[in-house]
Amino acid sequence: MRALSKEHESAMHRAEDYVVELRSVSKQYGETVAVANVSLSARRGELVCFLGPSGCGKTTTLRMVAGFVEPTSGMVSINNIDMTHQPPYRRDTGMVFQSYALFPHMTVAENIAFGLENLKWPRHKREQRVEEMLRLVELPHLAQRLPGQLSGGQQQRIALARALAMRPAVLLLDEPFSNLDAQLRIRMREELREVIRSVDVTTLFVTHDQEEALTMSDRIVVMNAGQVEQLGTPGEIYEAPATSFVAQFIGWCSLLRGTVGPDGAFTSTAGLRLVGNWSAGPGTAVIRPEQIKLSTDGAAGVYLQARVLQSNYYGGATRIVLDVNGEQLTMQERFPFGRHPKPGDLLGVTINTNEIRILPTNDS
Amino acid sequence: MRSDFIDDAMAASGALIRAIVYTMLALPAVLVIALSFTSGDTMNFPPTGFSLRWYQKAWENELFVTALWTSTYVAVLVAIIALVIGFAGAFAMNRCSFAGKTFLQGLAFSPLIVPAVVLGIGLLQLFVWLGLTQTIYPLIIGHLVLAVPYVVRTILASLSLHDQLLEQAAMNLRAPPLQVIRRITLPLILPGLLSAAIFAFVTSFGNVTVSMFLTYGGNVTLPVQIFAYVDTSYDPLVAAVSSIMIIVTLIVILTIERLIGAERLA
Numbered sequence: 169m170r171a172l173s174k175e176h177e178s179a180m181h182r183a184e185d186y187v188v189e190l191r192s193v194s195k196q197y198g199e200t201v202a203v204a205n206v207s208l209s210a211r212r213g214e215l216v217c218f219l220g221p222s223g224c225g226k227t228t229t230l231r232m233v234a235g236f237v238e239p240t241s242g243m244v245s246i247n248n249i250d251m252t253h254q255p256p257y258r259r260d261t262g263m264v265f266q267s268y269a270l271f272p273h274m275t276v277a278e279n280i281a282f283g284l285e286n287l288k289w290p291r292h293k294r295e296q297r298v299e300e301m302l303r304l305v306e307l308p309h310l311a312q313r314l315p316g317q318l319s320g321g322q323q324q325r326i327a328l329a330r331a332l333a334m335r336p337a338v339l340l341l342d343e344p345f346s347n348l349d350a351q352l353r354i355r356m357r358e359e360l361r362e363v364i365r366s367v368d369v370t371t372l373f374v375t376h377d378q379e380e381a382l383t384m385s386d387r388i389v390v391m392n393a394g395q396v397e398q399l400g401t402p403g404e405i406y407e408a409p410a411t412s413f414v415a416q417f418i419g420w421c422s423l424l425r426g427t428v429g430p431d432g433a434f435t436s437t438a439g440l441r442l443v444g445n446w447s448a449g450p451g452t453a454v455i456r457p458e459q460i461k462l463s464t465d466g467a468a469g470v471y472l473q474a475r476v477l478q479s480n481y482y483g484g485a486t487r488i489v490l491d492v493n494g495e496q497l498t499m500q501e502r503f504p505f506g507r508h509p510k511p512g513d514l515l516g517v518t519i520n521t522n523e524i525r526i527l528p529t530n531d532s
Numbered sequence: 533m534r535s536d537f538i539d540d541a542m543a544a545s546g547a548l549i550r551a552i553v554y555t556m557l558a559l560p561a562v563l564v565i566a567l568s569f570t571s572g573d574t575m576n577f578p579p580t581g582f583s584l585r586w587y588q589k590a591w592e593n594e595l596f597v598t599a600l601w602t603s604t605y606v607a608v609l610v611a612i613i614a615l616v617i618g619f620a621g622a623f624a625m626n627r628c629s630f631a632g633k634t635f636l637q638g639l640a641f642s643p644l645i646v647p648a649v650v651l652g653i654g655l656l657q658l659f660v661w662l663g664l665t666q667t668i669y670p671l672i673i674g675h676l677v678l679a680v681p682y683v684v685r686t687i688l689a690s691l692s693l694h695d696q697l698l699e700q701a702a703m704n705l706r707a708p709p710l711q712v713i714r715r716i717t718l719p720l721i722l723p724g725l726l727s728a729a730i731f732a733f734v735t736s737f738g739n740v741t742v743s744m745f746l747t748y749g750g751n752v753t754l755p756v757q758i759f760a761y762v763d764t765s766y767d768p769l770v771a772a773v774s775s776i777m778i779i780v781t782l783i784v785i786l787t788i789e790r791l792i793g794a795e796r797l798a
Contacts, residue, residue, distance in 0.1 A: 236700055256703040269701035273719050282715075283705035334706065 185211050186248070187370040188233060188338050193242030195228055202228045204394045205242070210338075210387075213368045215361070219381040220391035221417070226374045227342060229391070233372060234340055235259045247337050257286070262331030262369075263340040267347065268323045270315035276302070276326050277311040283334040301329040304363060321352050328360065332367060339364065341373035345380060357384060378418050382406065390414050412527055415454040420487075422497045424453040425529065434526055438494035440472075444521045451526040455519065457487065460499035463518040476513045490517065561778055568771035575768055586772035596773050598750075599757035603737055604780065606668070606753060610675040610736040611729045617676070618683030618728060623713075625684070626691040640681045640688075651677065652745035659746070670746040671753065675739060679732035686731060690724025691717075723792045730788050734781055 186209040195203040203225040210216045218226035231237040233244055235256035244252045251259050262283070270279050277298050284294045302308040305325035315323055324344060331339060344360065345353045361384050364371050375381055381388050382402040390397040390405060390413075397417075398410040409415035412423055426436035432445040434453055442453065463471060477496065478489040485500045486508055499517065509515060563577060568586055570579030590596050624630070625637060643651070655677070659670040694717065702712045718725070740755045747756050754777055762770055 234704060236703075256700070257706045257708050261704065263701070263704045265697060265701060267697060269695070269697045271698060271701070271716060282702070282707070286706035286708075286711065330705070 185209075187212050187214075187246065188372065189243075189245045189248075190229070190233070191243040191245075193229070193232060193239045193244060195225070195232060195237060196240045201394050203232070203239075206389075206391075206396055208389060208399065210370050210372065212370055213365075215364060215371045215373070215384060215386045217381040217385035217388045218372065218374045218391055219378060219388050219417075220376065220397075222376055224391040225394040226376075226389075226391050230340055230342055230372060230374045233259075233338065234261050234263050260337040261340055262334055262336035262338070264324070264327045264331050264342065264344050266343045268315075268327040270323055270327055270330070272315055275312050275314060276307070276318070279315065279326060280330045280333050283330065287334060297333055301333045304332070304366075305329045320348055321356060324348065324356060325359075328363065332363075332369065335369075337370060339369045339371040339373075341371065343374055343376070345375075345377070353380075360384075382418070390417065392417075407523075408525060409454060409527070412452050412454070415525075415527070420457050420498055420500075422455045422495075424455065424495055424497075425450075426453065427451065428526060436493075436495050440493040440495045442519060442521050442524065444524065444526075446526045450529040452529050454525045454527060455497055456523075457498050457500035459520045459523050460490075460497060460517050461520065462501055463516050471516065471518050474515045474517050476509045476511050476515060478511060479509050481508060488515075490515065492517070564771050565775045565778065567768055568775040570768050570771075573767060575766055575771060579768075586768045587776075589769050590772045590776065593769070595752070595757055595761075596754070596769075599752050599754040600773075600776065600780075602668075602751055603754040603777075606671050606675065607733045607737040609672055610679055611732040613672070614676055614679040614683045614732040615725060615729055617680050618687050618732075619718075619725070621680070622684045622687035622691055623717075626688060640684045643678055643681050648678075648739075648741035652742040655742065656745040666748055668751050671743060671751060674742045674746045675736040678739065678742060679735045682731040682735060683728040686728040687721065687724055690721040694721055726788045726792050730785055733784050737777070737781060737784075 188208070188210045190206055190208045193203060193206045194201070206225075206229055208216065218229055220226050228237055232239050233246075235251065235254060235258075239252060242252070243250060246260055270276075271282065274282065280298045280301050281294045284297055289297070298311070299308065302311055305328060307322060307325055307329075310318065310322065310326070315326070318326065324347075328344075341360075345356055348356060357380060373384070382405075385402055387399065387401055388405050389399050392413050398405060398414045400408075400410075405414060406418050409418065415421050416423065424434075424436040424440065426434055426440075427450045428434050428446045428448050430448050432443075432448070434442045434444060434446060434451065436442075436453065472492050474490040474492045474497070476488055477491050480487045485502050487498060487500050488509060490497045490499060497519075503509070567575055567577065567579050569582050569584070571581035571583035571585065572579065621636065621640075625633060652674070655670065655674050656665075659665050659673075664670055698716055698720065699712050702716045703709075707715065738755060739753075740759055743753045743756050744759070747753060752760070754773065758770055758773055758777075761773075
């Protein structure tokens, strides 16, 4: 409680720095809690991502910033002005919808100019800005087309141009890539990030794709069942997951339940022992595939005999599920052509215990 | 082979039934139009000779010309007012939940349940009590009672197909609610609005049953005038006037359809 109010206080002091602030925002629909107690402060130009499985409350949170959903409690402020109960059209946000929501009866240029008209920009400034935005998204030749005549990728870029034309304080993106095919998705991701950097706009974006979140964001808010599981940089989220949910949701990992003894070594419930220097007590070990290596001796860590349970070829690497002393571990390795292990094979592996994290077990 | 034969037989009988239905629907109108060009003095088929004399007679008949004018402007007014009321009602029913919503939706089907004669008598009594029988209002209000439910249902159908996300996008682009309706909602449901307007116009323009009770000396609508005329005489003048009615209705429908088409092409 004290820590919270202290943080609150320091947040007040540095308030100038924040473009968007959510303070203990919650949303309930009857008995159902959609979002519980979410707090976040985003600085100018920062790209913050809400990541989580569907139904975790990430989209609801974004819609509370846009003003389409009114929080049950808490506060939303934009540019240090309390916007909690303001309608969407009084908020300085620009949103790109999952389905783009371009107006089908207006040309591309009219779509982009729509927000500027509502802001009462004079005609020549509007035209100039529309041209500028079309150049930014590299589609100046499409100004007079109707949205129905554009490809998915083009529609997405126009939706972005429309949202950014008003120079909003906050750009909101709701699963912006989910309607694009895999190849285009990666290209658009890079493009979008470049555009956002070039206009230096604070961006909140929602995704369920961890790769998208890791590559694009400055910070990630991992959400599950309406709660924030962890808030941190992509590196922190991946390397130092705060909960087993985060560990499992971001990247591949094996979770082993067990206890850390007084000597600092971890013993799993099945009896796999990892020597290290962790603090004593029950815990869950998070083991990433890259922490397990093929080995013939124990030079780089603990040497273990493992039996192959499953072997899946992914082209660049093979992902293998191993049985090590009764525990299932996943590793990833590139094998020479024709030497892929088959289920039942025996392999020698070492586990690099230096990088393994043990999460204190709080849920039984 | 066998199933092929059954398929063919079904297709053929389907086409035949369609042809019969269309013929039955169109035949009276075709007959009336054909008879209106007769040069004879009776309504006998086939018409004897070709002339426009009955059209000239209709044009010279002040009763019919006044009635055509009355019918037209009542129908136009009814269409406009029904559209305004209907849109407001449909919008509220589509977007909001309020007490009595189910009742209102039920009301939108009531003209199908209440016989028009009963409605006419009821309205007549109401307007007598209000002392409005010597005005045009009973006619307009009576036709609105008939037309608004159709309009509400047509617009409700358009609204339920309309993507509300576009309205949210507009709001995000700083458009206040009225601006959203004017620039996003209305243009996007325009085809629905126009077909609702056709419904309202045609309902008002062609109505006899309710109009009979609500017209007075100076405000007789064309269908009522035709009805009254046929009561006493039976000459091709009625055919000419009816043809004019058919043509006015067709012009309205085609004009509006062209408008919708043009909107879609733009």
